[in-house]
Structures are given as C-alpha cells and as structure tokens.
Amino acid sequence: MANLVKKYAVADASRRVDLIYKYYSVFLKVVDGRIEGLLYLIENEKESNRRGEDDDLGVRIQKSMLSNPTADKSVSHVTIREALKTCDFSGGVLDGTDREEEFKKEAFLLKVMRHDYDLFKRQVECLDDEDRSIFVSYINKKKSTGEIAAEIGSGVDTTRNRIYKIKLEVKENMLEYLEGRL
Secondary structure (H helix, E strand, O other), X not given: XXXXXXXXXXXXXXXXXXXXXXXXXXXXXXXHHHHHHHHHHHHHHHHHHHHHHHHHHOOOXXXXXXXXXXHHHHHHHHHHHHHHHHOOOOOOOOOOOXXXXXXXXXXXXXXXXXXXXXXXXXXXXXXXXXXXXXXXXXXXOOOOHHHHHHHHOOOHHHHHHHHHHHHHHHHHHHHHHXXXXX
C-alpha cells in the first residue's frame, strides 16, 4: 500500500478524491501503517547513529544506572509517533537522524492524507440517511451493488447510477474545499 502514498503525493485534487474513494475502507490503516514504518526507520536510524558514535570513541562509556532504558524508549516512541502525526518536530525529535527533511516531508504528506480523508468522511455524513447508508456500504466494500439494489428494492443499473451520482456529489463538495473555491 506504499504505492497509495506515492500516488497521493503526486495527485491533483480530483485524483486525491478518487484515491480516497477507491481505498476508503483501508485508507486510514495505510496512513497509520506508514506512520509506524516511519517510526521504525527513525528509531533504527537513531540507534544506528548512536552506536556509530559510541564506536568512534574507541572506548565504551558506562551509562548511569539511574535511568530506565525501557521507559525512555517507550516515551521516545510515543513522542516520535505524535510528532509524525502532528508534524511538530520541535524538541529535537529527529535529532540523531540523517534524513530529517525526508521524514518531515513524508509526515506532512500523511497529515494531509488524514485531513483529506476526514473531510471526505464529513462530506459523506452530509448526505441524506438513505444515500449515506447506500454509499457507505458500497465504499466500505460491505455490500455489492446487487446486494444494495435488493435491499432498497431497486434494479442493479438504477442502484449503480445512484451510487455514481452520490460519488459525484461528494467529489464536487470535496473539490470545492480542496481547490479553495466556495
């Protein structure tokens, strides 16, 4: 699913809405998975660089026994994850990494993706109850067009057209905001 993030990075507003629509059921999972991947890379890079610095000294320096490495690691883990979600890298969160700008750029993209997804979800919530129910069942891949048609007592083609019209309505509402027009 890293491919989704790469596609999103180069997509215009219309294509971003299409990507949210297509991957709606897993979109946030992909964003969260990518954040965890960044966290993993950052922690490993910090650790690797720290070990490299220790080796450069030529002597091993004994650290104080007053610290709690497990707790320190947990706090660092939570701090880095939160920084990646909020794009607030103050306090030296990325100190000890070699790819600070790369990590920031990726985190910003993931923040935009989450924000766009939230906007999409809000636009879906603005639909009337029946349209929202139909559309959410469809984009979450919980029901096929045939199952939805049977449920609402409509033909498959009619239901497919209705879903398409709902999609266009949501997309147009999204584009007004994504493109800055009101």
